[in-house]
Amino acid sequence: MDIKVQPMGDYQTNCYIVTINGKDIIIDPGVNALSWLKMYAKNPIAVLNTHGHFDHVWSNQAVKENFGIKLYTPKDDEFMLTLDPYGLGMPPSYADVLVNPDEELEIEGIKIKFHHFPGHTPGCSAIQIDKHLFSGDFIFKGTIGRFDFPNSNAMLMKRSLNKILQWEEDFHIYPGHGDKTTLRNEIPSLRQWEKHI
Template sequence: MNLRRVVVGALETNCWIVSAGGEALVVDPGDRPERILAATADLRVTAILLTHAHFDHVLAVPALVDAWRVPVLAHPAESPVWPHELATVRRDGHWDAGTATTELLARDPARLAPPDRLWDGAFTPVHEGVLPIGPLTAHVLHTPGHTPGGISLLVDGHLLSGDTLFPGGPGLTGPPLSDFATIVGSVRTLLALPGDTRIHPGHGRDTTVAAERPQLPGWISRGW
């Protein structure tokens, strides 16, 4: 397996490119399609997978679908999330970046302005189960909480956790369509994986199951 990371967008989203045998799956193309196209120039991309449908994980989707003519995969429970994102940006004139919104707007409002072309929200439903990537077998895990249809991808000892699990805790559960108790349940499932499983989150640095597992009681106590 080969794993590449391209950091894109206002929230520095990790777009992951998982490949084997010359075939690739692109996970969370959050922005800057030209950079993602360059990073996959030597590969045959077979699908785009969304760990969830927040704006910072999907903005490059239209351009990449045009370039590759591939399906966009997401969990069916994610259906209400992108319409909610669109309703928010139409109401406020900018994306909701959670706790980073105020700082980003003060620094440069254009960073949260929507592009001219937006994803139409169409996707092919993917459930828990096996997903082939060339000769590899990846496993799709439904890990809700940050969003209802959040998913993580386990492949060859590597876990792409989206915004479900980060170094130091679970993903944000303040926005609508999220729930702390639900994400704790998802995190418990992920932390039951072997300790040497490498965690690659939707933002920021990598970690391991062994490094994060002992911290779970503290996360539950603090409530976020």
């Protein structure tokens, strides 16, 4: 597996290309992601969203139409794909597949699981591919995603933290912003947050 990352837009939102057996999976195509993806995604097969915030979904429609591939979005965040809450001119996008909480999919032989961790948004998910977890805005290196936005929920965030703290396996974590980390490294921080929410 090869993983490429490029921060996009003012919020430096990480867009990922995950390449397995010559097939590219695109995760969270943010602002102006298409030009980078056209250079580095040689055989894209799907676009995945970790959640519906504008800085993660901005280029959804342009990417799926350019490459002729399907868009997979957590169903509880579908409503965000056509909202432009800050009046920034976000292009609307339309999911081809609405992913249920904790659903496991197989796309061209690649197993993908959307672990549902609501709190930051209703549909917020961490996407697992093998031992790699693309955590969106749920977990960052040293902290967690905000839960004071419209459509955020502190109690759901607390429940999501409790859920991942039950996991026994370690994972490489690739967050929506900032540097990669591991679940094991983040456990102390997650425990502190879970206690204080």
